[in-house]
Structure formats: structure tokens, C-alpha cells
Amino acid sequence: MTRPQEPLTRKADGTGGPDPLPPPPGGVLWTLVGDVRGLLMLPAALALQVAHPAVGAGVDEHSVFRTDPWGRGERSLRSLQLWVYGGDAAAEEGRRLRRLHRGIQGTDSRGRRYHALTPEYYAWVHATGFPVHHHAIRYLYRPFTEAQERRLYAEWLSVGRVLGIRDRDMPGTVEEFWPYYRKVLADELEATAVVRDLLATDRGLPPPALGPLPLRLLLRLCWPLVLPRFLRLRRFLTVGLMPPDAREAIGLPWTAGQERRLRRFGRAVRIVVPLLPERLRYLPQARRARRRARAEGRLPKARPR
Structure with missing residues (x-):
């Protein structure tokens, strides 16, 4: 199957064409990314990313995910929301991320030199979101x-262009994606040090600084009781919402129980979440974007899913 011709995206230095457009209001990603259920998928996508030795080494050596896990997560989530809901700011966020990654390089666990913007590594980080969502x-x-799955993949490609991923570095169709994905699983993935950290249930983790001061104090007081349960739930959802073939490639056990x-x-999630009002169902950036698009007549009222 031939790859469809796509518009060129900007070069890494921000030149070379018009800004790529983020997914349109009313698209599949406008429903998925800002929905609170999207938070449940993020750990599986992150674990799949860092199971690649080059990506895992970059995160291990250059990220603050151990020293500032909540801040790192909040910044990543804010960036992800911009890719989809940011409008004109989406492309600038993509350029900012590329600038941020220019200095990230080193040697991975297999002794290979890596750079965060090496096309195959940079594309893999983005590609993982599709099989996890799927x-x-x-x-x-x-x-x-x-049809919705095909639209999801097409919109995932459009987000890739926002991030500066060239069309030739991502499979152009769903049919082309799965052989590419299975080859990476077979040739590259392993239980890296970062994967093991993300799945650990016996590690220390500071309480998040959420909400007003009384809530933060209460959370800090209860954290010794909350933390073990939180870590077990995170591992359960990380492994469970990861595609089975990826679990097998990394060596993560999963039982029938x-x-x-x-x-x-x-x-339970499918029943409860669609019944929530929009202020509880969608994250703040998504709510604002959806409200604005609806006022402009670009977003129809969605039926509960």
C-alpha cells in the first residue's frame, strides 16, 4: 500500500513551511485527550515509551521524574493538552519541545549512542500513544x-506533525503502523531501569501539592496509608492498559484474575464518567477549548460515550 502524499511539516529550526494544524474540534482526540479517562492511559503510554532502551536512557539520565514526579507529570500533561487544544499555540509548543530535547544525548543500555531527536526514537515516543489508546x-x-479507529490514527499523525515529526518517519496508514509497531516490540523493547521504577510498588514518592492548604496538609498526613495503594493501582493500570503484545515483549506478567x-x-468507568458534568469530565484546558469552540459553532454537543 502506498503512503498518501502529505504536506511537509516545519523543519527542526521552525522554518520550511506553514505551521501544521492540530486536530479539529469535534475530532476523536478532542473527545479522548481532555477526558479524565485519558489520565488512566498515560502511565501505560509512558512505560511503553521508556521500554525502548534509547528513550529509557534519555529519561533516566536527563529527566526529573524521580526528583519532581508530580511537577514533571503536570508539565507533560499541560504540553499534551496544547498539542490538541492549543490552536495557534500548538505548533509553538512543538517547537519548544524540540528545542528542549536538542541537548539530550548519551549512551543507552546496549552501548549505542542516542540523541532524543533521532527520528526513529522521537517518532516512537509519539507512536506509543496510538496502540495504548487502541x-x-x-x-x-x-x-x-x-472508521473511528482510522480517524484516530489520522489525527495522531497530525499531532505528530505539530511535534515536528516528518511524514516519512511515521507509518502513513493503520495498515502500515502495525508491522512497524511489532518490529519495534521484537527488536528493541525491554524492561529498562525506568520501566522498573514506574512499576515499583515499594518506592518512596512525595505527596502531590494539590488543592488548598488544608487539603495538602490532610494528604500529607494520610500519605503513608495512601501511597502503597496508589502505587499498586498505578502498576495495575499501567500493565493492564498496555497492549498484551507489548506486555509480553517487555516481560510483564498479567493474570486472568x-x-x-x-x-x-x-x-464502572464506562457507566460513571459519561454521566459527569463537563466541568468534572474534562480537564481545565480541554474545558476552555471546548467552551470556546462551542461558542464559535465549531463543536457540536457530544453524546455521552
Whole structure:
């Protein structure tokens, strides 16, 4: 199957053409990315990214995810929301990320030199979101149609252009994506040090600084009781919402009992979340963008999913 001709994206220095456009209001990603259920998928996508030795080494050596885990997570989430809901700011956020990654380089666990902007590594970081969404949707949402899955992939490619990923570095169709994905699983993925850290249930983690001062103090007081349960839940969702073939490639066990628990959890989520008002269902950046698009007549009222 031939790859469709796509418009060129900007070069790494921000020159070479018009800014790529983020996904349109009313698209699949406008529903998924800002929905609170998207938070449940993020750990699986992150673990799949850092299971690549080059990506894992970059995060291990250059990220503050150990010393500032909550701040790192908040900044990543804010950036992700901009890619989809940022409008004109989306492309600038993509350029900022590329500038940020220019100095990230070193040697991975297999003794290979890496640079964060090496096309195959940079593209893999973005590519992981599609198989995780493809798998997790069947638990957390109503099943997608084939047309919706194709639209999801097309919109994922458009976000890749926002990030500066060249068209030739990502498979152009869903049919081309799966052989590429399986080859990376077979040739590259392993339980890197960062994967092991993300799945650990016996590590220290400071309480998040959330909400007003009384809530933060209460959370700090209860944290010794909350932390072990939080870490077990994070591991459960990270492994469970990761595609089974990725689990196998990394060597992550998953039992039939855990699968039953995940299916029960997913049924509860599918019932409860669509009933929430928009102020509780969507994250703040998404709510503001959706409100603005609706006022401009660019976003129809969505039916609950």
C-alpha cells in the first residue's frame, strides 16, 4: 500500500513551511485527550515509551521524574493538552519541545549512542500513544468503529506533525503502523531501569501539592496509608492498559484474575464518567477549548460515550 502524499511539516529550526494544524474540534482526540479517562492511559503510554532502551536512557539520565514526579507529570500533561487544544499555540509548543530535547544525548543500555531527536526514537515516543489508546478504549469507552479507529490514527499523525515529526518517519496508514509497531516490540523493547521504577510498588514518592492548604496538609498526613495503594493501582493500570503484545515483549506478567478485575473496573468507568458534568469530565484546558469552540459553532454537543 502506498503512503498518501502529505504536506511537509516545519523543519527542526521552525522554518520550511506553514505551521501544521492540530486536530479539529469535534475530532476523536478532542473527545479522548481532555477526558479524565485519558489520565488512566498515560502511565501505560509512558512505560511503553521508556521500554525502548534509547528513550529509557534519555529519561533516566536527563529527566526529573524521580526528583519532581508530580511537577514533571503536570508539565507533560499541560504540553499534551496544547498539542490538541492549543490552536495557534500548538505548533509553538512543538517547537519548544524540540528545542528542549536538542541537548539530550548519551549512551543507552546496549552501548549505542542516542540523541532524543533521532527520528526513529522521537517518532516512537509519539507512536506509543496510538496502540495504548487502541487497546484501552475497549475497556474505558464504548467500542470504536473501524472508521473511528482510522480517524484516530489520522489525527495522531497530525499531532505528530505539530511535534515536528516528518511524514516519512511515521507509518502513513493503520495498515502500515502495525508491522512497524511489532518490529519495534521484537527488536528493541525491554524492561529498562525506568520501566522498573514506574512499576515499583515499594518506592518512596512525595505527596502531590494539590488543592488548598488544608487539603495538602490532610494528604500529607494520610500519605503513608495512601501511597502503597496508589502505587499498586498505578502498576495495575499501567500493565493492564498496555497492549498484551507489548506486555509480553517487555516481560510483564498479567493474570486472568487481573484481567477480570480490569474489565470490572472498566465497566464502572464506562457507566460513571459519561454521566459527569463537563466541568468534572474534562480537564481545565480541554474545558476552555471546548467552551470556546462551542461558542464559535465549531463543536457540536457530544453524546455521552
